[in-house]
Amino acid sequence: MLRSCTAGLRSLWALCGRREGAPRLSTDLPPAPRLFSTEKVIHKDWSLPNPSWSKDFKLLFDQFMKKCEDGSWERLPSYKHRSTQKSEDFKTYFLEPKLVKEERVSQVQLFTRGFEDGLGFEYVIFSNNDEKRTVCLFQGGPYLQGIPGFLHGGAMATMIDTALGSCAAIPGGIVMTANLNINFKRPVPICSVVVINSQLDKLEGRKLFLSCNVRSVDEKTLYSEATGLFIKLDPEKSLT
Ligand SMILES: CCCCCCCCCC(=O)SCCNC(=O)CCNC(=O)[C@H](O)C(C)(C)COP(=O)(O)OP(=O)(O)OC[C@H]1O[C@@H](n2cnc3c(N)ncnc32)[C@H](O)[C@@H]1OP(=O)(O)O
Structure with missing residues (x-):
């Protein structure tokens, strides 16, 4: 075998x-x-362009790559399987070995990267650490449909959580979402490109308060607004 x-x-x-x-x-x-x-x-870094990316997506990507040249912005790489230092720390401090089923380990992959090119979540996140904000460019593919022709709200929520999470990670440490509050204002057409602007509004001990909005590329349509509370995990406290 x-x-x-x-x-x-x-x-x-x-x-x-x-x-x-x-x-x-x-x-x-x-x-x-x-x-x-x-x-x-x-x-493979999945946050780089592939043939499924629309012209708008590639144009915006190029614009942000230009902004990265002076070091004020950085593109966050994104992997399906790779263990980062953060995920290793997470396992060390917060995961009980008995909860990890050995036969499942080889199947583990990042939820948002589990689709073929163009079918699911196509996205890239740019981070501005000084301004404590991130910009996520997102094109939702046909496997993310909810109401015919439009993205499933859960798919949008996933991307909002991911975008806010990337921003909450800027100060350092391992963070988890404790609360996510979304106002869906307009449905997002399948395969369109949206821009998720996230910012860290307040840091209070281990609590990070963030907000974001989701807009069309031309900024004329406001699709969603959201706030999130993320908690920096305490290595002294068990998650289970
Ligand atoms: C670059 C790649 C980026 C990828 C990003 C992916 C993002 C994905 C992020 C996720 O989806 S994480 C998965 C979904 N979240 C969870 O499963 C979290 C489940 N909840 C927990 O495990 C715990 O509740 C949590 C770790 C969040 C907090 O537990 P703790 O024991 O560390 O904190 P504690 O309960 O002591 O609360 C700390 C403070 O936060 C406050 N707090 C906690 N949960 C709250 C809540 N839900 N609402 C309001 N306040 C809350 C709490 O009152 C307290 O306030 P004070 O310090 O002022 O006393």
Whole structure:
């Protein structure tokens, strides 16, 4: 079973034209450290343009990339599987080993990156740490439909949570959403591009108060407004 799985993956990479000895590009495949522990793995950054991005999306992306040149803004990379230092810290401090089912570990991936290109959440987040704000460019694909032709409110809420979460992470530490309050003002058409502007309004001990709005690219349509309370986790306190 193990051998046939290995052979299957090898032939898949052969189809992808990977050279022998070249770093492995991780895309949809879950990590398999025990099988390929000697190989250097390059994880795909999903916040870069792909062919499903609309012209508006690419234009806005280019504009923000320009803003990154003087260092005031940065593009946040986004991975499906890669463990960041924060996720390792989270596991160390807050996750009870008995809650982690070994057979599930290889299947774990970031919820918003679990779709093929263009079908689900296409987004990139830019962060301005000095101004404590982020801008998320988001194009919601056809698998996120709710009312025909429009995005599901839960999909929009997911992106709002993600955008606010990225802003709440600016001061440092591991944060979780404690409260999310959304006013849906206009439905968002499927495959349109929206801009989520988030800001950190107040920091009070471990509590971070944030707000955001979701607008069309031309800023004429206000789709949603939201506020969120995020809590910086206390390593002394168990989550379970
Ligand atoms: C770049 C990539 C970015 C990716 C971003 C992804 C974003 C996704 C974020 C999420 O979706 S996280 C998942 C959804 N959230 C949860 O599952 C959290 C579940 N809740 C908890 O685990 C705990 O309630 C929580 C960790 C949030 C807080 O527990 P603590 O024990 O650390 O805090 P505590 O209960 O002592 O409260 C601390 C303060 O916050 C206040 N507080 C907590 N929850 C509140 C609440 N819901 N409303 C108002 N105030 C609240 C609480 O009153 C208190 O205020 P004071 O310091 O003034 O006394």
